Amino acid sequence: MSLLDVNHLDVRFALRGGDVRALRDVCFSLDRGERLGIVGESGAGKSVAAFSLLNLIAKPGYIAGGSIRFDGQELTTLSDRALRKVRGHRMSMIFQDPMMTLNPVLTIGEQMVECLKAHRRISTREARGISLNKLQQVQIPSPEARLDQYPHELSGGMRQRVIIAIALLLDPDIIIADEPTTALDVTIQAEIMALLLELCEKHNVGLILITHDLGVVSQVTQRMLVMYAGRVIEQGPTREIINDPQHPYTQGLINALPQMATPGSRLNQIPGSMPSLSNLPSGCAFHPRCSFVERADGSRRQACHDQVPEFVTSGNCQAACHMVAEMIESERIPAEEQD
């Protein structure tokens, strides 16, 4: 059994016009020390998925169904007090914007000591020792001085290092990183990602990396999920998905990378934009933007309009797509020729 098992997770937001389903039927698992990437457009539900793991979705959101099993514990039904022991201690989180994540009126040291003291019975002196040690691990220049500095005295990259140090403070089993490098400039991004990767490997910490940067996902993670409109539409080993995407949406995403365009021509893009979660198209949520709704012979695949696609396994990957299902089906008939 894996360290973290998410099954059929269903998250809704109770809005005035009725419930909006932000996550539908999300399933994935994470082993100890494994690194998982979650990619998708803005609004696909990546951050909601991260917050729901810690049962921290802000009202009016709530977990409507499914289970999150972490190390044998069911998190969706855990009391608030018991959840607090998991948060920060067993699972910690790194946010997008290092400018906003640290409290502007407390020194770095005060924030780190506070976090330690909330979970362990230790003296301030010991807590400062541990904090200093973690700051050294994230290779911040002159760590002793940082303890007594306020966040505004540090640069963005240094702040993100401090945040990583705080995330590592209690030696968690899983770190959830919600777009940890989007707010940083490109050179710092690479440094921070390399640091995060190194620390996760060294301490055997599981990482859930949420991002829309496919490059980062391919460098850092072993497995990945692609999300669209609140659903997981493809999952599998990162390398296989990047090299041979099955779902038309994943193909579109990878095609949209600047590297994939011929120099001088316009970048490839997926036509249209993601549907509103309160008004999803019938059948496959992607079908209005999908160029494979029509088969090669010109006939329309009706299932794309009517039925929500189930996961089909193709190699080591799984994709939720009628077209892929049809292809696999046809491959079973030996008469079909392979590309």
Next chain:
Amino acid sequence: MTTLTTRPASRWERFRDSFLLYSFKRDLIAQLSLLVFILLVAAAVLAPWLAPMNPYDLAQIDILASELPPFWVDGSDPTYLMGTDAQGRDLLSTILYGARVSLIIGFGAVALQATLGICFGLLAGYLGGRVDAFLMRLADIQLSFSTLMVAIVVGALFKAIFGGGTFSDYAVPLLVLIIGLAEWPQYARTVRASVLAEKGKEYVDAARVMGLPSRRIMFRHILPNTLSPIFVISTVQVANAIISEAALSFLGLGMPETQPSLGSLIKSGFDYLQSGSWWITLIPGLVLVVLVLVINLLGDWLRDVLNPRLYKG
């Protein structure tokens, strides 16, 4: 990367380099106000040592020396610099003691208002939902009674139930309680508004992700970030509380004449205004005006400094 040899700045160094001190040094009105305020407070606190006589000590009062004018008017007695009141108390001493009572009530009431208002405002803003609705409706109800009305009713009830003697013994804490209870919604509303703004920021999410309990997040993470508006309204509220106390005393519902505050001094002199003893009312009145004015000027300056929209805009 170059090694930094920065030593963390001490509190004093931080204060020395702060914008607060910088703007204070450039603002003459703020400096004068602070000077006058400190002088008044020092004089009030040191009243037992500074005052020529003790107005609470009946043995020192000479009824024959009543209604003597201040030193620059004909017929004055040089022992009584600012003249005497109708009972022969030295007006200077009485003002010093009176200012002390006024300041104690002003600061005490504001401390109570702030404690109640900050707690309720934090709870309402952070927890939201029903707690918020309940506390804010409570605040609305409280605000719909004027401070004076609440004070008159409570004061009158207290006097009726326990008698005037007990009332004089407990006048100071009672006034602190009345003015404190009447004005807490000012704080609660300001704090709640700031909490709502802070609550959406990522550092609050980060604190929750760290697994900190709500109480700690409220008091240690959110509260310090809402302090600037609290400071600003505190100055205004101190001035308001002193005025409220003076008004109540003037109406005869505040400090008794035996332990005069500035307000009750003004009132006691009011009866003699027609007979020409203007100083009993005018001098304490001036002290009250100056005290409230400097507090308000300091508050204005503080608001200008702490409100980023005013100086960065």
